[in-house]
Amino acid sequence: MIRAITVTNYLGDSIKLDLARPEQSGFVVTSVTGLGSGKANINMTEVATNDGGLFNSSRLPSRNIVISLKYLWHDLPTRCCLHHCAKSENGHPLRNIFG
Numbered sequence: 001m002i003r004a005i006t007v008t009n010y011l012g013d014s015i016k017l018d019l020a021r022p023e024q025s026g027f028v029v030t031s032v033t034g035l036g037s038g039k040a041n042i043n044m045t046e047v048a049t050n051d052g053g054l055f056n057s058s059r060l061p062s063r064n065i066v067i068s069l070k071y072l073w074h075d076l077p078t079r080c081c082l083h084h085c086a087k088s089e090n091g092h093p094l095r096n097i098f099g
Contacts, residue, residue, distance in 0.1 A: 034065040
């Protein structure tokens with residue numbers, strides 16, 4: 001069972017979202033999607049002298065993990081904390097952060 005979520009940006013800034021105590025971070029995690037098992041592509045090599053095949057390689061495609069949050073308090077420090085930790089590499093904040 002997941003007890004906390006730690007989000008870290010490319011600069012190393014992080015915020016911990018404790019699911020049991022949202023008053024510590026100021027955010028309530030309402031849902032998390034995309035955590036299920038991934039669909040891996042497994043490549044096999046067939047050998048004429050053996051039954052079946054031999055493992056060659058595998059590849060796991062990328063996936064999106066979506067975290068939905070609600071503000072526990074609507075104050076400026078709470079919003080600034082999330083805005084600071086949720087910047088992408090190009091400096092733009094993540095989508096729908098204040099929506």
